[in-house]
Structures are given as C-alpha cells and as structure tokens.
Amino acid sequence: MTATDHGGGRLLAISDLHSGYADNRALIERMAPESDEDWLLVAGDVAETVSDIRRCLKTLTGRFRKVVWAPGNHELWTHPSDTVTLRGVDRYAHLVEVCRELGVTTPEDPYPIWQGPDGPVAVAPLFLLYDYSFLPEGCATKDEGLAYAHGTGVVCNDESLLHPDPYPSREAWCRARVAETERRLSALPDDLPMVLVNHYPLHRHPTEVLWYPEFAMWCGTRLTADWHRRFRAAAVVYGHLHIPRTTYHEGVRFEEVSVGYPREWQKRQGPPGTLRRIL
Ligand SMILES: [Fe+2]
Numbered sequence: 001m002t003a004t005d006h007g008g009g010r011l012l013a014i015s016d017l018h019s020g021y022a023d024n025r026a027l028i029e030r031m032a033p034e035s036d037e038d039w040l041l042v043a044g045d046v047a048e049t050v051s052d053i054r055r056c057l058k059t060l061t062g063r064f065r066k067v068v069w070a071p072g073n074h075e076l077w078t079h080p081s082d083t084v085t086l087r088g089v090d091r092y093a094h095l096v097e098v099c100r101e102l103g104v105t106t107p108e109d110p111y112p113i114w115q116g117p118d119g120p121v122a123v124a125p126l127f128l129l130y131d132y133s134f135l136p137e138g139c140a141t142k143d144e145g146l147a148y149a150h151g152t153g154v155v156c157n158d159e160s161l162l163h164p165d166p167y168p169s170r171e172a173w174c175r176a177r178v179a180e181t182e183r184r185l186s187a188l189p190d191d192l193p194m195v196l197v198n199h200y201p202l203h204r205h206p207t208e209v210l211w212y213p214e215f216a217m218w219c220g221t222r223l224t225a226d227w228h229r230r231f232r233a234a235a236v237v238y239g240h241l242h243i244p245r246t247t248y249h250e251g252v253r254f255e256e257v258s259v260g261y262p263r264e265w266q267k268r269q270g271p272p273g274t275l276r277r278i279l
C-alpha cells in the first residue's frame with residue numbers, strides 16, 4: 001500500500017476491451033477521462049497478444065492519471081498468433097513487466113490509495129483465476145462438470161490455451177493466488193474500505209444469468225465468497241461474463257464493466273464502450 005498516490009478525480013472502470021478487434025479499437029480511441037485526475041480500472045481481457053496488450057494499455061496510460069490492471073484469461077492465453085510463447089506463471093510475470101514499463105499498476109504492486117470525498121479507499125487489482133467450484137447443477141466434481149460441459153459443447157478455450165505451468169493445474173494456480181492475495185489483503189488496516197478489481201466475480205451470484213450455466217466453472221472460485229464483506233468492499237469490479245450490469249449482494253455493489261465482442265455490444269442499447277463510474 002502506498003500513501004503517496006492521491007486521486008481526487010473519478011474512479012472509472014472498464015473490462016473486456018478485446019482490442020484485437022478493429023471495432024473495439026475504435027471504441028478505445030474514444031475513451032477519455034472527464035478530468036485530469038481520473039483513474040481507470042481495467043478488469044482484464046485487454047487482448048490476446050502481448051503487442052496488442054501493450055499498445056492498448058499505452059494508449060490508456062497517456063490519458064488517465066493512473067491505470068490499474070487485473071489480468072483476464074485472454075491475456076494469459078499462449079495464443080498461436082502471439083510471437084511471445086511464454087506459458088503460465090512466466091507469461092503473467094512478463095505481462096507484469098510490460099505494465100511496469102508503462103506505469104500501469106498490477107496485482108503485484110502496492111495497492112494504490114484513492115482519495116475520495118469520504119476518505120481514502122485502497123484499490124486492489126486481483127489475480128485469482130478460477131477452480132471449477134462453480135459447478136453445474138447435479139455435478140459434484142470438476143470431472144463431472146467437465147464431462148457435462150463437453151456433452152453440451154460449451155467448453156472454455158482456456159482448456160487448450162491457458163497453461164498453468166509450473167502448477168499442475170489451473171485450480172492449483174488459483175489456490176496459490178487466493179492464499180497469497182488473502183495474506184496481503186488481511187494485512188491492510190481494518191478500517192480501510194476497498195475497491196476490489198478482479199476479472200471474475202468474487203461471488204457466484206452474477207453467473208446465475210449465464211445463457212449456458214456450465215460456463216460458470218471458468219468464472220471464479222467459491223474461496224472468495226465472503227471477500228466483499230471481509231475486505232470492506234465499497235465496490236467489486238469485474239468482467240469476463242460480457243453481461244454489463246450492476247447488482248447488489250449483501251449490501252455490496254458488484255459492477256460488471258465489460259465491453260465484450262462487437263457482435264455483443266452492437267446489439268445493446270446505449271452508447272458502447274462507456275466507462276463505468278465506480279466512485
Ligand atoms: Fe472477455
């Protein structure tokens with residue numbers, strides 16, 4: 001945590017920029033702060049290739065006082081179109097280095113303090129992954145859940161592109177990330193409110209509206225089900241579902257801030273790519 005970072009503007013958020021799409025890049029070109037002091041929270045799925053991720057984040061750092069990034073599954077893919085062939089933890093570490101070159105705050109950095117009208121708020125970008133614990137109804141294990149998903153044909157591309165190396169599995173990587181993040185969050189002053197930024201919802205409830213409920217297996221972990229209360233969340237910011245909306249759970253605001261793919265946002269009401277005001 002650093003006490004030297006002062007905001008004073010708005011805390012804005014977006015996710016799932018999927019900047020490999022030209023139509024999405026056109027939206028990103030129009031994304032701008034309302035004041036010189038505004039911060040932008042980017043909750044993952046910027047792009048698949050390191051060069052696209054770098055280009056997009058560089059554009060945003062040129063406009064906002066501070067850019068805070070949490071990785072999505074797409075950044076972690078080792079995609080055949082990328083010249084960077086790193087896998088798993090090595091790929092994530094490389095992305096953190098790219099962010100540091102650009103001045104973007106990552107989950108590996110001290111949590112910056114945003115100065116709001118009601119006092120300081122810690123902004124925590126999180127990298128927690130998922131562990132297949134949001135199982136489809138009637139399934140008791142990951143194997144049963146995956147068998148069901150293969151039966152319906154709704155299987156996340158992570159299964160072939162998101163490698164957990166050197167961990168034996170994505171769920172093992174998830175558990176390690178959750179334990180380390182829990183340790184860091186627990187060390188913060190217990191009267192400091194937080195904005196938690198993660199690619200996945202910290203609680204399962206937002207996945208209940210998924211068109212294909214089995215996709216929830218790739219959408220988070222039950223290990224964080226009480227984090228919104230435990231870590232004093234003023235808001236939980238997430239994406240990944242491509243269902244932008246605001247919900248409340250146990251009095252805490254959950255903000256799904258995704259842009260999504262052109263074929264998705266072109267069908268929605270309202271202007272696409274609008275930054276969500278969090279505080
Ligand atoms: Fe996405």
Ligand SMILES: [Fe+2]
Nearest residue numbers: 045072073240
């Ligand atoms: Fe995603």
